Amino acid sequence: QKEVEQDPGPLSVPEGAIVSLNCTYSNSAFQYFMWYRQYSRKGPELLMYTYSSGNKEDGRFTAQVDKSSKYISLFIRDSQPSDSATYLCAMTKNQGGKLIFGQGTELSVKP
Amino acid sequence: GAVVSQHPSWVICKSGTSVKIECRSLDFQATTMFWYRQFPKQSLMLMATSNEGSKATYEQGVEKDKFLINHASLTLSTLTVTSAHPEDSSFYICSARDVASGRGADTQYFGPGTRLTVL
Numbered sequence: 001q002k003e004v005e006q007d008p009g010p011l012s013v014p015e016g017a018i019v020s021l022n023c024t025y026s027n028s029a030f031q032y033f034m035w036y037r038q039y040s041r042k043g044p045e046l047l048m049y050t051y052s053s054g055n056k057e058d059g060r061f062t063a064q065v066d067k068s069s070k071y072i073s074l075f076i077r078d079s080q081p082s083d084s085a086t087y088l089c090a091m092t093k094n095q096g097g098k099l100i101f102g103q104g105t106e107l108s109v110k111p
Numbered sequence: 112g113a114v115v116s117q118h119p120s121w122v123i124c125k126s127g128t129s130v131k132i133e134c135r136s137l138d139f140q141a142t143t144m145f146w147y148r149q150f151p152k153q154s155l156m157l158m159a160t161s162n163e164g165s166k167a168t169y170e171q172g173v174e175k176d177k178f179l180i181n182h183a184s185l186t187l188s189t190l191t192v193t194s195a196h197p198e199d200s201s202f203y204i205c206s207a208r209d210v211a212s213g214r215g216a217d218t219q220y221f222g223p224g225t226r227l228t229v230l
Contacts, residue, residue: 006154008152036221041202041224041226042223042224043115043117043204043206043221043222043223043224044155044204044221045221046218046219046220049218088154088155096143096208098157098160099145099157099219101154101155102154103153103154104152104153104154106152
């Protein structure tokens with residue numbers, strides 16, 4: 001069993017839709033959770049960072065962490081074609097620890 | 112914001128040759144850099160952690176004699192793929208940790224990646 005599971009998609013939505021991306025994990029020691037966006041043939045870009053359980057909002061993006069269920073989510077409101085990319089969740093046990101990535105979900109937002 | 116560059120962005124080489132990839136933190140000092148490998152439609156797999164002035168720490172299953180890492184300064188780490196073979200063809204991405212950013216636990220900034228094709 002992988003430590004972090006993420007549905008690879010692809011996920012296709014119309015412009016303006018609300019997008020929900022999710023990851024589950026098995027190791028309860030993870031405390032820091034991140035979402036990265038990766039455009040084709042580019043390096044990942046940090047979108048959201050969350051410590052422990054709770055919600056965090058940044059513009060059109062909201063990250064949720066539910067440690068009791070070992071489940072994290074990224075919501076994108078009013079999705080735009082420019083949001084089309086692969087979204088990777090990542091997590092680590094402690095500051096400076098090794099990042100464990102999910103497989104990534106490929107998202108396509110159609111105009 | 113913190114910027115990490117990689118050079119070259121893509122390289123094609125013959126089997127048996129060695130290829131060096133550079134990773135630079137442009138506007139911050141990085142005591143720790145990381146090297147990842149990514150296959151198409153797959154996640155990033157950590158290969159090794161590079162600490163300035165000391166030997167790199169390799170993940171299980173990664174051959175340290177094949178993937179040579181040098182982190183000679185606070186802004187530069189290099190990955191050399193020695194005696195490359197077609198199975199080494201992949202997307203190699205580095206990241207650098209900006210400990211001064213204050214953003215949190217593991218503010219890793221990623222480079223744009225290097226696509227290696229071994230013929």
